[in-house]
């Protein structure tokens with residue numbers, strides 16, 4: 001019999017890549033099981049999607065219940081799960097987010113948010129931050145600068161998108177304050193030399209850069225962007241697709257930092273693995289968006305919405321426990337940093353932690369992650385990477401991971417680092 005990896009290579013377009021060629025047949029909580037019955041700790045979480053782990057019982061029950069009633073409406077009629085999911089999200093969203101629009105993927109919601117900003121402001125410019133990831137569709141890739149491979153060969157991308165630095169203190173060899181000051185000065189220079197603020201519809205920014213290398217923006221930097229936005233009537237679009245739904249310790253990072261977004265973009269963990277994304281904004285802003293001038297066939301699917309409402313309910317009990325798990329993880333990963341020269345930096349918020357792997361003089365070590373990830377998989381731990389050099393471990397276990405499982409995963413990482421350093 002031909003194995004699954006061979007059938008995949010014969011069938012699926014190679015542009016879609018997989019970090020590990022494990023054939024998984026079952027997922028439950030923090031654990032997945034492969035076709036041979038081997039179990040792995042899943043600290044990849046489907047790229048920060050399964051915040052409640054695999055198949056949380058109440059979410060599974062809600063999705064199954066909806067599956068037995070109604071699957072699709074396509075804008076032809078009303079159904080309860082759409083509105084209920086919207087109500088649940090608005091309850092936990094930052095102040096000022098009063099209504100939502102459901103889409104399917106993160107990229108689609110990013111594009112919807114930018115369309116909302118352009119249409120309601122009459123302005124064309126969008127300012128994005130270098131290292132940001134906002135999706136891979138033709139519009140959203142114009143805002144994505146986390147790695148050049150996402151853009152190479154696709155030019156021309158959307159016009160009137162202006163890229164300015166995001167503070168990367170570790171890579172720049174600066175303190176957070178110095179990096180913030182440098183990045184803010186570059187933004188001022190953009191306004192002086194490139195586009196006037198009055199022509200800018202929106203800032204589009206992740207409060208903690210994900211794909212770009214797990215860099216928190218800091219409250220001070222995001223606060224300064226908020227002030228500049230207010231001064232010039234620019235909308236602040238926070239892309240919380242990866243940082244939302246408890247990942248950084250509160251429902252959204254804007255609440256961790258206490259910075260109000262004008263537009264909030266959500267995805268990934270919103271339905272704990274069923275496809276759904278959303279854009280949230282104030283009633284006043286959304287009232288200016290002409291009905292019917294944007295839309296979707298599948299967005300707000302009844303099953304995904306049922307799963308989303310159940311996800312929000314379940315997260316209410318889980319989010320208060322994130323701080324303890326985060327402290328534990330930071331302490332243990334900080335200890336790895338002290339003992340392993342390969343670990344240059346440990347940074348992040350909540351359970352969204354980047355572990356940067358470096359060589360001499362803290363230069364990115366591109367060989368480290370593949371070796372460490374392969375050792376980890378052999379020993380029962382699945383991890384992903386990020387950053388333009390692929391040298392940052394994305395440490396994103398489920399938010400309800402047990403301390404024992406957290407320790408077990410970090411012990412494997414510890415051994416993987418020792419094995420790499422000895423090689």
Ligand SMILES: Cc1ncc(COP(=O)(O)O)c(C=O)c1O
Pocket residue numbers: 047105106107108110133134135136206210211239240241242243267268
């Ligand atoms: C911050 C951020 N924005 C947008 C996206 C794009 O989401 P999707 O892959 O669902 O289109 C992602 C996905 O990784 C993301 O992390």
